[in-house]
Amino acid sequence: MNNVQHNIFPFLSVEYCKHHFYFYLTLFKYRFKFLKLPERLINDSALCAENEKLIKNLPLESVNDERAILFVANNLQTVGGVERRLDYLSKGLLQTGFRVYVLTEAGENFYQMSHKTVRSLELKFNASNFSKSLDAVIRELKIDIVEFQCKNVRYLNDLDLEKLQSLAVCGCTVHFKGNLPWRRICELDYRIFISERLQAWYGKTPGSEIICNGAEPLPLIWSYKKQKKALYIARLGRKQLPKMCQFIEFCRKNSLEFDIAGTGRDTAYLEKMKLEISRRYNISPDCFIGEIKTAQFLLQHASEYLFAAGVGQVIIESAMCGIPVFVLSDADLADATFVAPENYAVFRHRNFTIDRQPEILRTQDLSRVNEYASCREQILQDRDVRNVAARYVDFISGKIR
Numbered sequence: 001m002n003n004v005q006h007n008i009f010p011f012l013s014v015e016y017c018k019h020h021f022y023f024y025l026t027l028f029k030y031r032f033k034f035l036k037l038p039e040r041l042i043n044d045s046a047l048c049a050e051n052e053k054l055i056k057n058l059p060l061e062s063v064n065d066e067r068a069i070l071f072v073a074n075n076l077q078t079v080g081g082v083e084r085r086l087d088y089l090s091k092g093l094l095q096t097g098f099r100v101y102v103l104t105e106a107g108e109n110f111y112q113m114s115h116k117t118v119r120s121l122e123l124k125f126n127a128s129n130f131s132k133s134l135d136a137v138i139r140e141l142k143i144d145i146v147e148f149q150c151k152n153v154r155y156l157n158d159l160d161l162e163k164l165q166s167l168a169v170c171g172c173t174v175h176f177k178g179n180l181p182w183r184r185i186c187e188l189d190y191r192i193f194i195s196e197r198l199q200a201w202y203g204k205t206p207g208s209e210i211i212c213n214g215a216e217p218l219p220l221i222w223s224y225k226k227q228k229k230a231l232y233i234a235r236l237g238r239k240q241l242p243k244m245c246q247f248i249e250f251c252r253k254n255s256l257e258f259d260i261a262g263t264g265r266d267t268a269y270l271e272k273m274k275l276e277i278s279r280r281y282n283i284s285p286d287c288f289i290g291e292i293k294t295a296q297f298l299l300q301h302a303s304e305y306l307f308a309a310g311v312g313q314v315i316i317e318s319a320m321c322g323i324p325v326f327v328l329s330d331a332d333l334a335d336a337t338f339v340a341p342e343n344y345a346v347f348r349h350r351n352f353t354i355d356r357q358p359e360i361l362r363t364q365d366l367s368r369v370n371e372y373a374s375c376r377e378q379i380l381q382d383r384d385v386r387n388v389a390a391r392y393v394d395f396i397s398g399k400i401r
Helices: 014-019 021-029 037-042 046-058 082-097 129-141 153-156 159-169 182-186 195-203 241-253 269-280 292-302 315-318 344-349 367-371 378-381 385-397
Strands: 067-073 099-104 119-123 145-150 170-172 190-193 208-210 230-232 258-261 289-290 307-311 325-327
Touching: 037 258, 046 119, 046 129, 067 082, 067 129, 082 385, 099 129, 119 129, 129 153, 129 289, 145 315, 153 182, 170 307, 190 195, 190 241, 208 258, 230 241, 241 258, 241 269, 241 307, 289 344, 292 307, 307 315, 315 344, 315 378, 378 385
Parallel strands: 067 099, 067 145, 099 119, 145 170, 170 190, 190 208, 230 258, 230 307, 258 289, 307 325
Antiparallel strands: none
């Protein structure tokens, strides 16, 4: 077993200074912005020691001659597109003889993989020995492919990519449009985008591929019965609050009852938000029905609702059972629209998100709900998880040295 050494005087080490260079640069740029100062500067030795302890507890009993992949995500939530994607891709990989590991930030993982044979690992990403610790994980578990899930990947700046790439193929999946360390991402062996829109935004690079998100096929459950209730599904938090308000206003405008499904990490904020929303719109807190698993919930309750609302993975999973889907916007209610036959192709390229794109034809006409429900057939054609996972496995298998 390789031990990951750390310096008891980290301030004096070249490794420590190199690791925190980007932090100092950011602190200087944004002056006194709080960026986990105690954790990054004061507790580094303790974080390094924790990584050493975690390395010693690696699940070595699972190591064999099978091909192995390590997904790296600094945090995973209870629900979400990234989490759901890792779930069904892991299933496809396991069925084709891969060992699958998921590495997350110690103390920041809130997601439980549905496959017991997927091993969950943890490290402290902010420790100055993170790169060495990742190196040890790759060596000890005989990893063939390391794939970073690009949501917030500042830690890529700290990694010795050249050394890691001498041990395994290193790639990434880009999930969001944002401020990513693109120079470092371009140094990886491959890049996967979850939509055509993301690839176009970042620009095509050699070794890139588009593999969209998918969902489990569901029976055709929904039919129009003059339902008077709608369903909103999302992670709940400050970022999602404007979309939730748009949904409530749309339901009020059309005399519809509604349920709001989802949860979030900041439980104190959620309780305050529920009270604020209840008072602002004079509604019962009972409309917040808590966390759900979208597919399982819709199998039982889809027929009770006129439509489901949200963005991204919520739209894909909801449409699988034939229920009409309403895409909310970061802009305002006028920007929101149902997914309809005339705008499906554009939405597919955008992973079912919207933000003032003039090329997307909008419709909020509730008399057309049966037309909106017909989009299920198109969803089934290109978003069935079995097809998505098979394509991913073929792509990954071709990357192994």
